[in-house]
Amino acid sequence: MISAGTTEKGDVLVKIENSEKREIIVNSKLERLYGKAIRATVEEMTEGIDAKITVEDFGALDWVLRARLEAAIRKYGGEKE
Amino acid sequence: MPINAVGREVPSEINGQKFKPFAGDMKTPPEGRRAGSLIRMAPRGRSKIVNSIEEVIKKVGLEDGMTVSFHHHLRNGDYVVNMVMKTIEKMGFKDIRVFPTALFPIHEPLVPMLKNGVIRRIEGSMNGPVGEATSYGAMRETAVLRSHSGRVRAVESGEVHIDVAFIAAPTADPYGNLNGVDGPSACGPLAYAMVDAYHADHVVAITDHIVPYPAHPISIYQHNVDYVVPVEKIGDPQGIMSGTLRITTSPSRLRIARYALEVIERVALKPGFSFQAGAGGISLAVTKFLGDVMRKKGIKASFINGGVTKYVVDMLHEGLVDVVLDGQAFDLDAVKSLKEDPNHIETPLAMYGNPYSSGTITSMLDAGVLGATEVDIDFNVNVNTHSDGLLLHGIGGHQEVAAGSALTIITVPLYRYRVPVIRERVTTVTTPGEVVDVVVTERGIAINPKRDDIIEAMRGSKVPIWDIQDLQKKAYQICGKPEEPKTTDEIIAAILWRDGTIIDVVYKVKK
Numbered sequence: 001m002i003s004a005g006t007t008e009k010g011d012v013l014v015k016i017e018n019s020e021k022r023e024i025i026v027n028s029k030l031e032r033l034y035g036k037a038i039r040a041t042v043e044e045m046t047e048g049i050d051a052k053i054t055v056e057d058f059g060a061l062d063w064v065l066r067a068r069l070e071a072a073i074r075k076y077g078g079e080k081e
Numbered sequence: 082m083p084i085n086a087v088g089r090e091v092p093s094e095i096n097g098q099k100f101k102p103f104a105g106d107m108k109t110p111p112e113g114r115r116a117g118s119l120i121r122m123a124p125r126g127r128s129k130i131v132n133s134i135e136e137v138i139k140k141v142g143l144e145d146g147m148t149v150s151f152h153h154h155l156r157n158g159d160y161v162v163n164m165v166m167k168t169i170e171k172m173g174f175k176d177i178r179v180f181p182t183a184l185f186p187i188h189e190p191l192v193p194m195l196k197n198g199v200i201r202r203i204e205g206s207m208n209g210p211v212g213e214a215t216s217y218g219a220m221r222e223t224a225v226l227r228s229h230s231g232r233v234r235a236v237e238s239g240e241v242h243i244d245v246a247f248i249a250a251p252t253a254d255p256y257g258n259l260n261g262v263d264g265p266s267a268c269g270p271l272a273y274a275m276v277d278a279y280h281a282d283h284v285v286a287i288t289d290h291i292v293p294y295p296a297h298p299i300s301i302y303q304h305n306v307d308y309v310v311p312v313e314k315i316g317d318p319q320g321i322m323s324g325t326l327r328i329t330t331s332p333s334r335l336r337i338a339r340y341a342l343e344v345i346e347r348v349a350l351k352p353g354f355s356f357q358a359g360a361g362g363i364s365l366a367v368t369k370f371l372g373d374v375m376r377k378k379g380i381k382a383s384f385i386n387g388g389v390t391k392y393v394v395d396m397l398h399e400g401l402v403d404v405v406l407d408g409q410a411f412d413l414d415a416v417k418s419l420k421e422d423p424n425h426i427e428t429p430l431a432m433y434g435n436p437y438s439s440g441t442i443t444s445m446l447d448a449g450v451l452g453a454t455e456v457d458i459d460f461n462v463n464v465n466t467h468s469d470g471l472l473l474h475g476i477g478g479h480q481e482v483a484a485g486s487a488l489t490i491i492t493v494p495l496y497r498y499r500v501p502v503i504r505e506r507v508t509t510v511t512t513p514g515e516v517v518d519v520v521v522t523e524r525g526i527a528i529n530p531k532r533d534d535i536i537e538a539m540r541g542s543k544v545p546i547w548d549i550q551d552l553q554k555k556a557y558q559i560c561g562k563p564e565e566p567k568t569t570d571e572i573i574a575a576i577l578w579r580d581g582t583i584i585d586v587v588y589k590v591k592k
Contacts, residue, residue, distance in 0.1 A: 033500060
């Protein structure tokens with residue numbers, strides 16, 4: 001399993017681990033306000049990755065989420081090679 | 082349901098009681114005469130001490146359905162509300178209306194009492210868990226929130242009649258003279274409780290510090306107090322006092338404070354000016370920076386109205402301000418100064434900002450700096466609910482400072498984490514845009530277009546000036562547009578303007 005990000009307020013922790021099937025779990029303090037937006041970004045950024053992707057959000061802006069996802073995806077890709 | 086002057090649909094009846102829709106500040110004239118309390122006969126003995134809360138509840142003749150009141154000078158360190166309500170529950174009473182000035186997270190034990198029928202409703206500020214439980218529908222009847230002065234008005238007008246006032250008293254003598262400046266649970270003024278003492282049918286002081294007669298100074302006088310109950314502890318000093326309040330260290334918050342300072346300098350700062358201070362991080366920074374400017378320019382203020390902190394007390398003792406008017410102390414420096422300095426004056430909440438009185442302190446203010454959870458493009462301010470609809474804060478003195486002060490500044494970040502603070506429409510209107518003059522963010526300020534004088538005064542300033550719509554768009558660009566709160570059509574709370582009209586309502590939130 002790899003991870004990117006932190007659990008600080010305003011940040012997000014992204015974890016990717018090997019799994020038989022693609023699975024996305026999102027937990028956010030701002031579920032009521034940005035749940036849909038966060039899931040849309042996660043789906044878009046991780047398209048085609050068949051792994052378990054866990055996103056623990058602490059109020060990150062969308063570009064922070066995208067940066068953390070990108071970092072996690074690159075690390076995960078590197079680990080696989 | 083009628084639509085009020087800020088465009089919100091509001092009911093004309095809450096809990097079977099008639100209320101008018103908000104029509105604008107000072108637009109609804111008062112009616113009638115002030116309400117009174119039961120006339121009591123002085124006791125024959127020289128002591129009013131009763132040994133337990135249970136015994137005093139029997140003596141005052143509490144009944145199901147009655148109204149009990151509390152004050153919040155002990156804030157999140159208060160033991161008295163829980164102590165009294167647990168006794169009321171144990172004694173089997175039902176359907177009590179609780180009328181505190183404010184509740185805090187420490188009062189979470191009231192949540193089960195909302196559900197088991199001991200409490201039918203709370204009329205007062207609910208900071209934290211009690212407000213959250215109410216948002217999800219825990220309260221049988223509808224909560225009513227009032228500002229500090231709105232609560233005074235409600236009691237004086239008879240809108241709320243208090244059967245028994247329970248007053249946490251850091252110092253009491255056996256005959257019922259009370260103050261807040263001495264004792265292990267010292268809190269400073271007892272200003273919130275004064276109206277309760279004058280207008281309740283029965284007044285009970287609960288204390289952990291009995292002194293010989295007469296207690297002095299006296300904040301609440303013996304002729305209004307029926308019983309004195311000694312208990313081991315009325316509060317936890319850690320929760321009563323904030324410790325040393327710190328000025329914000331966040332660069333963006335400091336920038337907000339500097340921008341606000343420049344607005345004050347250009348619009349309000351002159352010899353003998355006055356301002357309202359607060360205890361928030363930005364507010365403290367504005368107070369401190371303002372003191373620095375006054376020292377440099379040799380300008381002295383006539384008074385500061387507080388929310389009193391060490392920063393305000395230091396200005397008083399340095400001679401930068403003549404008088405401090407104090408309704409609430411936030412730290413021990415403020416308590417000590419209130420006790421020792423005759424120019425530091427405790428003021429009853431009745432003179433703070435009640436529009437149905439013969440004069441308010443807040444209308445004597447030249448500048449007031451306030452916070453918000455949300456501000457919208459009509460300059461309406463929300464301090465009660467979060468953007469997800471949860472009711473988590475009280476009104477405090479926000480309405481009367483905004484309405485009274487010649488210059489009202491709202492200091493807010495453009496967004497908090499991912500949540501835009503400047504919005505198209507606030508979730509709840511606490512304070513209408515008509516009494517808000519300048520919104521200050523880290524990206525710059527927006528001036529209410531009806532204040533030509535402020536727009537003129539800010540000409541040539543380096544502070545970026547925006548239309549409020551531009552600030553809102555910037556916030557949405559950065560954060561993305563948030564989803565609407567998921568609420569039902571069930572009203573869980575009414576937000577009253579300081580004159581008792583309904584400015585907005587809060588709806589039950591879906592789990």
